[in-house]
Amino acid sequence: MPAALALKPLSPPKRRLMGPGPSDVSPRVLQAMATPLVGHLDPAFLQIMDEIRAMLRAVMKTANELTFALSATGSAGMEACVVNLIEPGDEIVIGVNGVFGTRMCDVAERAGARVHRVEAPWGEIITPEAIAGALNHCRPKAVAVVHAETSTGVRTPLEEIGGLARQAGALFLVDAVTSLAGIDLRVDEWGIDALYSGTQKCLSCPPGLSPVTFSVRAVEAMSRRRSKCQSWYLDSALLRSYWGQERAYHHTAPITMNYALHEALRIVLEEGLDARFARHRRVHERLRDALEAMGFSFLVAPEHRLPQLNAVRVPEGIDEAAARRRLLEEFGIEIGGGLGALRGKIWRIGLMGESATGEHVDSLLDALRRVL
Amino acid sequence: MPAALALKPLSPPKRRLMGPGPSDVSPRVLQAMATPLVGHLDPAFLQIMDEIRAMLRAVMKTANELTFALSATGSAGMEACVVNLIEPGDEIVIGVNGVFGTRMCDVAERAGARVHRVEAPWGEIITPEAIAGALNHCRPKAVAVVHAETSTGVRTPLEEIGGLARQAGALFLVDAVTSLAGIDLRVDEWGIDALYSGTQKCLSCPPGLSPVTFSVRAVEAMSRRRSKCQSWYLDSALLRSYWGQERAYHHTAPITMNYALHEALRIVLEEGLDARFARHRRVHERLRDALEAMGFSFLVAPEHRLPQLNAVRVPEGIDEAAARRRLLEEFGIEIGGGLGALRGKIWRIGLMGESATGEHVDSLLDALRRVL
Numbered sequence: 216m217p218a219a220l221a222l223k224p225l226s227p228p229k230r231r232l233m234g235p236g237p238s239d240v241s242p243r244v245l246q247a248m249a250t251p252l253v254g255h256l257d258p259a260f261l262q263i264m265d266e267i268r269a270m271l272r273a274v275m276k277t278a279n280e281l282t283f284a285l286s287a288t289g290s291a292g293m294e295a296c297v298v299n300l301i302e303p304g305d306e307i308v309i310g311v312n313g314v315f316g317t318r319m320c321d322v323a324e325r326a327g328a329r330v331h332r333v334e335a336p337w338g339e340i341i342t343p344e345a346i347a348g349a350l351n352h353c354r355p356k357a358v359a360v361v362h363a364e365t366s367t368g369v370r371t372p373l374e375e376i377g378g379l380a381r382q383a384g385a386l387f388l389v390d391a392v393t394s395l396a397g398i399d400l401r402v403d404e405w406g407i408d409a410l411y412s413g414t415q416k417c418l419s420c421p422p423g424l425s426p427v428t429f430s431v432r433a434v435e436a437m438s439r440r441r442s443k444c445q446s447w448y449l450d451s452a453l454l455r456s457y458w459g460q461e462r463a464y465h466h467t468a469p470i471t472m473n474y475a476l477h478e479a480l481r482i483v484l485e486e487g488l489d490a491r492f493a494r495h496r497r498v499h500e501r502l503r504d505a506l507e508a509m510g511f512s513f514l515v516a517p518e519h520r521l522p523q524l525n526a527v528r529v530p531e532g533i534d535e536a537a538a539r540r541r542l543l544e545e546f547g548i549e550i551g552g553g554l555g556a557l558r559g560k561i562w563r564i565g566l567m568g569e570s571a572t573g574e575h576v577d578s579l580l581d582a583l584r585r586v587l
Numbered sequence: 588m589p590a591a592l593a594l595k596p597l598s599p600p601k602r603r604l605m606g607p608g609p610s611d612v613s614p615r616v617l618q619a620m621a622t623p624l625v626g627h628l629d630p631a632f633l634q635i636m637d638e639i640r641a642m643l644r645a646v647m648k649t650a651n652e653l654t655f656a657l658s659a660t661g662s663a664g665m666e667a668c669v670v671n672l673i674e675p676g677d678e679i680v681i682g683v684n685g686v687f688g689t690r691m692c693d694v695a696e697r698a699g700a701r702v703h704r705v706e707a708p709w710g711e712i713i714t715p716e717a718i719a720g721a722l723n724h725c726r727p728k729a730v731a732v733v734h735a736e737t738s739t740g741v742r743t744p745l746e747e748i749g750g751l752a753r754q755a756g757a758l759f760l761v762d763a764v765t766s767l768a769g770i771d772l773r774v775d776e777w778g779i780d781a782l783y784s785g786t787q788k789c790l791s792c793p794p795g796l797s798p799v800t801f802s803v804r805a806v807e808a809m810s811r812r813r814s815k816c817q818s819w820y821l822d823s824a825l826l827r828s829y830w831g832q833e834r835a836y837h838h839t840a841p842i843t844m845n846y847a848l849h850e851a852l853r854i855v856l857e858e859g860l861d862a863r864f865a866r867h868r869r870v871h872e873r874l875r876d877a878l879e880a881m882g883f884s885f886l887v888a889p890e891h892r893l894p895q896l897n898a899v900r901v902p903e904g905i906d907e908a909a910a911r912r913r914l915l916e917e918f919g920i921e922i923g924g925g926l927g928a929l930r931g932k933i934w935r936i937g938l939m940g941e942s943a944t945g946e947h948v949d950s951l952l953d954a955l956r957r958v959l
Contacts, residue, residue, distance in 0.1 A: 220645055220856055222638055225846055227625045237624050237842060248620040248843060252609050252793055253599045254921045266594055273592055286795070287659035290838035291820045322819045415839055421624055423658070423795055423841030445817055447694045448663045464926070466662035467787055469795030470609060471620060472844065474597055484592055549626045554836070 230543070231570070233579055234551035235365045235524060236393065237415035237422050238567035240475075244420055247478035248471050255468045263477055264458060264468070270480035271426050274395065274418075274488065275410065277402035281451065282428040283458040284476055286469050289392040289413025292425030294322050295449040296388050296409040297359075300433065302442050303327025306355040308385070310341030310376075314366035314554050315390055319359055326445060331355065337557060338367045338514045338526070343375040350383045356436070357386040357409075363394035365416075366554045368515050368526035368563065370398060377406035386433055392416060395426065396483050397495050397523040397567055408433040414472075417495070417523055419568025420479035423472040495522040498571045502564065505580050514561055523571065525564040526557075530587070535559055538586050546582035602915070603942070605951055606923035607737045607896060608765065609787035609794050610939035612847075616792055619850035620843050627840045635849055636830060636840070642852035643798050646767065646790075646860065647782065649774035653823065654800040655830040656848055658841050661764040661785025664797030666694050667821035668760050668781040669731075672805065674814050675699025678727040680757070682713030682748075686738035686926050687762055691731055698817060703727065709929060710739045710886045710898070715747040722755045728808070729758040729781075735766035737788075738926045740887050740898035740935065742770060749778035758805055764788060767798065768855050769867050769895040769939055780805040786844075789867070789895055791940025792851035795844040867894040870943045874936065877952050886933055895943065897936040898929075902959070907931055910958050918954035 232239045253259050264283075271282050285292050297319065301307060307328045309319050312335040320330050331353050333345045341360050350358070358380035360371050373389060380387040386408040394400050397417030402410055408430040415422035429437070429451060437444075437451060444450040448466065456463035483491060499522030503513070506527055514526040529535040535552060539562070542548045551563035566575065604611045625632050636655075643654050657664050669691065673679060679700045681691050684707040692702050703725050705717045713732050722730070730752040732743050745761060752759040758780040766772050769789030774782055780802040787794035801809070801823060809816075809823055816822040820838065828835035855863060871894030875885070878899055886898040901907040907924060911934070914920045923935035938947065 220642060222642070222849075222853055224853070225619055225622060225635065225849055227622060227629075227631045227635070227846075229623065230625050230629065232624065232626055234626055236839060237626060240624055245621045245623065247597055249617040250597060250599060251601065251617065252604065252612055253602045254604055254606055254609060255794070257599075257602065257915070257921060259599045263597065263599070270592060270594070287663060287820065288838050288841065291659060294818065294820045318819070325815055325817050325819055413839070421841060421843040422627070422839040423844055443697055445697050446666065447690070447697055448659065448666045466660050467608060467785070467794040469660065469793060469841075469844070471793040471847070472795055472841070474599075475843070477594075477597055481594055481596070484594075543629070549629060 229547055231548045231575060231578060233570055233575055234549045234565050235563045236413065236565060236567060238419050238565060239569040240419055240421055241482055241569050243482060244475050244478045247474045250474050252470045255470055256462065256464065260470065261462060263473060267473060267477055267480065268458065270484060271428070274480060274483055275400065275402045275428055276404065277428050279402065279428045279430055281434055281455055283454065284473060285425040285427050286466060287425060288422050289411060289425045291449065292411030292413065292427050293319055293390060294446070295427060295451070296411050297322045298326045298446050298449055299437055299444055299451045300357050300386055300388060300409055301326045301328045302440055304329065306331060306353050308333060308346065308349045308353065308355045308358045310335070310346065310360035310371065312339060312341055312367065312369060313337050313361065313364035315361045315364060319390065338369060340369055340371040340519050343379060346376050346379050350379060355383070355385045357388050359388035361390040362400065363391070363398065363521050363524065365393045365524055366557070368521045368524040369519050370521045373407070374405045381406050386436060393521065393524055396491060398492055398521065402428055414476055414479065417567045418479050418483060420475050423469060424476055495566060495571050498566050498573060498576055499525065501573060502566060502576045523565060523567045525566065526561045527564065528561055533587065535562065541586045542582055548579055548582055601919055603920045603947060603950060605942055605947055606921045606937050607935045608785065608937060608939060610791050610937060611941040612791055612793055613854055613941050615854060616847050616850045619846045622846050624842045627842055628834065628836065632842060633834060635845060639845060639849055639852065640830065642856060643800070646852060646855055647772065647774045647800055648776065649800050651774065651800045651802055653806055653827055655826065656845060657797040657799050658838060659797060660794050661783060661797045663821065664783030664785065664799050665691055665762060666818070667799060667823070668783050669694045670698045670818050670821055671809055671816055671823045672729050672758055672760060672781055673698045673700045674812055676701065678703060678725050680705060680718065680721045680725065680727045680730045682707070682718065682732035682743065684711060684713055684739065684741060685709050685733065685736035687733045687736060691762065710741060712741055712743040712891050715751060718748050718751050722751060727755070727757045729760045731760035733762040734772065735763070735770065735893050735896065737765045737896055738929070740893045740896040741891050742893045745779070746777045753778050758808060765893065765896055768863060770864055770893065774800055786848055786851065789939045790851050790855060792847050793844070795841060796848055867938060867943050870938050870945060870948055871897065873945060874938060874948045895937060895939045897938065898933045899936065900933055905959065907934065913958045914954055920951055920954055
């Protein structure tokens with residue numbers, strides 16, 4: 216072994232994760248990951264997969280058969296939804312009000328889609344009116360919006376947009392990476408046909424998997440494709456046989472990440488979704504009241520704010536990167552900076568899952584007062 | 588919470604993993620996964636990423652700058668190598684002597700490649716002569732072979748094929764999912780331009796990441812692409828900025844899986860590659876001698892056998908699935924069955940990483956004698 220590689224064991228510093236994700240992880244989930252592995256085709260693991268699917272359906276409020284945890288992170292979930300629904304030449308309407316809508320346009324263009332962007336200023340919602348306007352001028356295969364824009368802290372209401380997509384004969388695709396298990400989300404009731412999320416936000420599980428679900432309409436549309444899905448790894452037809460009764464070998468599922476997700480979902484369902492949403496709201500209000508009292512202002516109008524992702528303007532004259540570094544190094548608290556045009560202008564304070572506690576809020580406020 | 592979802596905590600049975608992967612995982616690696624998380628852009632995590640890259644280069648025997656752990660399993664590593672090297676209309680020569688060469692053809696066709704298959708019977712190697720023959724009739728962008736065919740237990744020698752690819756002006760793409768850290772593999776010396784592996788084989792880390800490396804020639808070829816990579820998630824240009832000095836946010840790396848890989852690589856380098864290869868050989872010979880004494884025969888000729896993946900013919904008159912089930916349920920030992928045309932005809936006995944011990948061999952032999 217080269218001397219330069221005589222590396223020490225891992226000893227990462229202790230952090231409170233209050234950025235845009237990952238969030239803090241429960242000791243129960245960490246312990247689940249220390250469980251010795253079984254094989255990915257072991258009957259014991261197949262049962263764990265079934266239990267994960269059942270719990271995901273409950274958390275997503277859906278009866279969709281094709282519901283599972285994709286073996287990659289949330290960004291791959293976005294790509295999976297797009298490349299399974301879209302074929303070269305298909306039209307898609309995408310709401311763009313932050314980094315993740317922008318990203319979806321890039322992903323869709325790489326899949327050969329003709330993309331119609333419905334733009335809104337960063338920090339504002341995508342309105343049903345704007346979507347309706349776009350639908351007057353095209354015949355898209357899908358309408359896509361980001362439920363919770365992690366780059367801005369905006370919650371775009373979905374129900375009405377889902378109805379518009381349905382009327383236009385389009386599938387409704389939703390990014391729920393930061394919303395799932397933090398705010399209300401009703402896949403079936405809101406007419407969502409394809410949805411992806413991530414594990415490292417309000418599920419408080421480490422990053423590494425992407426929960427996804429596809430409606431019967433989406434599955435029918437996929438079965439009418441003229442061409443194979445461009446991605447073998449993300450092909451829902453192959454994944455369906457792997458996660459379904461056939462158990463057809465596709466890839467090797469990340470066993471340990473699925474152990475973690477199993478435990479994280481148990482914690483979510485033990486708490487109950489309504490109680491969990493209420494906790495996120497309550498903790499957000501505690502943070503908001505204190506920050507406003509300190510003179511901070513929010514990027515997003517009150518009625519469109521995500522409780523779990525608080526975008527606040529950095530006060531004039533503050534070197535925001537230096538302040539964030541002090542929070543991290545002196546107080547062990549991670550918060551996020553702005554992305555794109557908001558770089559240097561906002562902080563993104565996450566209160567997600569295990570990180571949505573009064574103690575988190577108070578320790579951040581205390582540290583902020585000392586840093587500023 | 589629905590009553591039906593009042594799920595018990597995880598308690599998977601104890602297994603000895605002696606199939607085609609995953610392999611047993613060291614308690615040190617399990618413990619690393621119970622480490623609380625830092626953020627994916629935390630300086631502490633960036634250092635862990637750098638250490639992983641350095642250790643991967645040592646294990647792969649390469650100086651390639653573009654060496655990292657892709658945030659998905661080995662099958663996504665295959666897709667990443669293909670879609671980054673290949674554009675629609677490009678030609679590729681692929682050696683097909685098992686499931687994984689077959690899969691690579693599918694992946695390449697989905698990327699728009701014109702695929703030239705060089706076929707060999709399952710259980711035999713891809714010969715340099717066969718590759719040379721194909722290169723007389725096309726001008727491929729890449730030549731691809733599977734170093735260690737997990738479906739058959741065959742080791743295809745790479746050095747000569749690498750030379751042929753270079754002479755033909757083609758990039759040399761290698762599947763090293765099952766070979767890395769189990770048998771000798773020399774990326775730079777053998778002229779390999781793109782290589783992917785998995786964590787759950789001879790690295791003895793849980794599945795979930797795919798170590799990949801690209802040569803300078805491969806990076807130059809990618810920089811001359813006429814079109815964007817069809818996959819956003821797997822686009823090496825974006826991943827290079829994330830894993831490189833820019834640290835440009837791309838996706839959220841699976842923190843915990845990287846903790847695991849860090850510890851698994853430390854274990855590999857502590858043992859030393861030569862000692863590790865010798866251990867795999869020694870344990871294979873112990874298994875082989877005993878199985879041959881029991882009357883078993885191997886699918887693969889002695890000079891082409893992988894020590895870490897032993898494909899043996901199932902004796903006449905044995906219900907192989909029932910026997911495997913008894914090994915699993917009564918003895919807690921997992922071995923693999925055959926895939927494709929070899930279904931029902933062979934067993935695949937893995938001796939990979941932590942599962943390559945005399946104790947594993949002896950307990951399997953003991954159990955086999957009682958089951959048969």
